[in-house]
Amino acid sequence: MRQLYQEYVELLSSVCYRYVFSEADAKDVLQNSFVKIFTSLPSLEFRGEAALRGWMIRIVVNEALGFLRQRHKLQFVDKDTAFMQQIAEEETPDSTRLSPDDLHNLIRELPDGCRTVLNLYVFEGFSHKRIAELLGIKENTSASQFHYAKRLLGRRIKELTKEE
Amino acid sequence: MKESWLNDIKRKLEGHRKSPPEGLWEGISQQMGLENVPARKQPLVSRKRWMAAASVLALLGFFAFYFHDKNGPQTTMTEKPQLSEESVMAVEPPVSTVLAEKEQTAEPSASTPSHVGKGKYVPLRLVATEDTVLLVKETPQDAQEEETLVADTHSESPRGDSGVEQQEPPVQENDSLAETVIPRSDLLAGNLPVPERSSSVRSNRWSFGVNASSELLATQNQEATDRVYYDSSKQGYSSTYNGEDHDIYAMRENVMSHHVPVRLGVSLQYQLNRSLFLQSGVSYCYLYSEFSIPVYEHARYDQKLHYIGIPLGVAWNCWSSGHLRAYLSSGVMVEKCLNERPWQWSVNASAGAEYTLTRQVGVYLEPSFGYYFDDGTVFEHYYKENPFAPSINFGLRWHIKN
Numbered sequence: 001m002r003q004l005y006q007e008y009v010e011l012l013s014s015v016c017y018r019y020v021f022s023e024a025d026a027k028d029v030l031q032n033s034f035v036k037i038f039t040s041l042p043s044l045e046f047r048g049e050a051a052l053r054g055w056m057i058r059i060v061v062n063e064a065l066g067f068l069r070q071r072h073k074l075q076f077v078d079k080d081t082a083f084m085q086q087i088a089e090e091e092t093p094d095s096t097r098l099s100p101d102d103l104h105n106l107i108r109e110l111p112d113g114c115r116t117v118l119n120l121y122v123f124e125g126f127s128h129k130r131i132a133e134l135l136g137i138k139e140n141t142s143a144s145q146f147h148y149a150k151r152l153l154g155r156r157i158k159e160l161t162k163e164e
Numbered sequence: 165m166k167e168s169w170l171n172d173i174k175r176k177l178e179g180h181r182k183s184p185p186e187g188l189w190e191g192i193s194q195q196m197g198l199e200n201v202p203a204r205k206q207p208l209v210s211r212k213r214w215m216a217a218a219s220v221l222a223l224l225g226f227f228a229f230y231f232h233d234k235n236g237p238q239t240t241m242t243e244k245p246q247l248s249e250e251s252v253m254a255v256e257p258p259v260s261t262v263l264a265e266k267e268q269t270a271e272p273s274a275s276t277p278s279h280v281g282k283g284k285y286v287p288l289r290l291v292a293t294e295d296t297v298l299l300v301k302e303t304p305q306d307a308q309e310e311e312t313l314v315a316d317t318h319s320e321s322p323r324g325d326s327g328v329e330q331q332e333p334p335v336q337e338n339d340s341l342a343e344t345v346i347p348r349s350d351l352l353a354g355n356l357p358v359p360e361r362s363s364s365v366r367s368n369r370w371s372f373g374v375n376a377s378s379e380l381l382a383t384q385n386q387e388a389t390d391r392v393y394y395d396s397s398k399q400g401y402s403s404t405y406n407g408e409d410h411d412i413y414a415m416r417e418n419v420m421s422h423h424v425p426v427r428l429g430v431s432l433q434y435q436l437n438r439s440l441f442l443q444s445g446v447s448y449c450y451l452y453s454e455f456s457i458p459v460y461e462h463a464r465y466d467q468k469l470h471y472i473g474i475p476l477g478v479a480w481n482c483w484s485s486g487h488l489r490a491y492l493s494s495g496v497m498v499e500k501c502l503n504e505r506p507w508q509w510s511v512n513a514s515a516g517a518e519y520t521l522t523r524q525v526g527v528y529l530e531p532s533f534g535y536y537f538d539d540g541t542v543f544e545h546y547y548k549e550n551p552f553a554p555s556i557n558f559g560l561r562w563h564i565k566n
Binding site: 001002005009010011013014017018023024026027030031034035038039040043092093094095096100101103104107122123150154 | 168169170171172173174176177179180181182183184185186187188189191192195196198467468
């Protein structure tokens with residue numbers, strides 16, 4: 001178990017921190033995730049390392065979603081706010097100059113609700129319909145929140161690349 | 165594609181690593197009970213202290229009740245009065261010799277043992293004829309009446325070896341030893357009658373049984389559903405949400421299916437007195453659960469937990485008639501999970517009825533109500549979802565003959 005932990009803990013921590021902002025919260029999520037992983041390993045049918053990795057990531061994602069729901073941290077941005085109206089439709093930002101750590105931190109800065117939608121859409125590959133089912137929101141809401149996340153993230157990338 | 169930059173970000177972050185939170189492995193080890201386990205969490209300690217205190221108080225109350233119970237074990241009823249040939253001879257002629265020993269006034273017989281009449285034996289008066297002996301249980305009243313009679317008749321009737329006592333012995337109520345006629349040869353052989361025991365008085369101290377139980381809350385499938393109300397705390401963005409039902413979000417975390425526990429056991433019962441029993445034994449419990457993650461529907465796993473436990477409790481026989489008896493019992497049980505680390509504590513109370521098929525074998529039925537304490541782990545199982553668990557126990561009981 002220790003070997004498995006050491007091999008995948010950093011990868012799973014990266015996934016967890018994209019969903020959960022604070023370190024204390026991430027520790028709770030990761031701890032529960034690893035306990036579930038270790039508990040389920042005896043009955044898991046091994047189908048290769050890629051499948052194992054994907055399975056563990058799914059457990060972390062599910063734990064993170066549960067944590068966010070439990071802590072009332074799924075807040076969704078209102079499209080009609082003045083702040084959002086200030087952000088014009090972004091052109092394709094250039095993220096090649098930013099390191100993975102920078103990009104990771106930028107994603108973590110996003111509000112919980114639209115960050116969650118962005119993660120589920122981009123990194124987990126869910127459709128908006130599926131995301132809506134998972135989060136208990138409308139499909140249009142999922143799409144709009146994803147749109148806001150893109151605009152916010154694009155704006156932050158441009159700000160950082162300008163500074164550099 | 166406009167969103168190609170997002171795909172670029174995704175590819176960049178695919179192999180991204182980040183340092184885990186500090187103390188993560190220690191937390192996992194503690195939660196799973198792996199090596200280098202630190203001190204137990206405070207809530208678990210305080211819960212065990214409370215349970216220990218409750219157990220001590222229960223035991224104190226139990227022993228206080230036991231030692232104040234006037235109906236002690238009826239062991240004397242099985243003992244036969246021991247009479248040796250000497251003592252038999254010593255009481256012939258019976259009446260005056262015994263009285264003379266007590267009063268220290270009559271002429272003692274040379275063959276009279278010194279211990280006759282001094283309480284070593286069950287106080288019996290032998291009223292002997294040539295072939296039979298009449299056993300009469302002597303009471304102080306009898307002795308006083310006899311004193312009067314002997315004093316009145318002593319001078320009238322000479323003593324002899326085979327005197328015939330014509331006096332009617334006083335009637336002893338509720339005493340089957342009051343009057344019994346037995347052959348003299350049986351008396352010399354020590355074959356004295358033993359009163360019959362009533363069916364409600366049990367002579368079997370130990371009882372051994374096998375049992376099974378079934379939980380009454382048949383929760384085959386449970387869905388863990390979280391409902392989150394919209395939180396409008398500010399983080400630099402307005403957080404209102406337009407649309408219908410915008411204040412309530414419902415999401416299915418995962419689907420858990422807890423099967424009804426399978427519980428088997430052997431029980432041991434020790435009778436302390438007529439109405440109190442001490443109970444213990446060994447119990448086995450099997451908890452099976454299935455989990456599925458809706459996020460990824462093909463990700464399913466199950467959980468099998470095996471527990472071995474030791475129950476400890478007391479039972480009070482509140483009613484009995486013929487072959488049927490009813491009792492109340494309560495107790496505590498500690499169970500150890502064999503394939504994982506947690507310990508499971510529970511308390512229970514039940515009302516039972518036992519029907520005696522034969523003198524040694526009975527069948528019983530016990531509706532029971534138990535509470536299962538949180539074991540402090542993340543394992544989800546039946547008793548986590550149903551800490552208050554009514555059940556029904558049934559089994560066979562063998563009453564081991566003394």
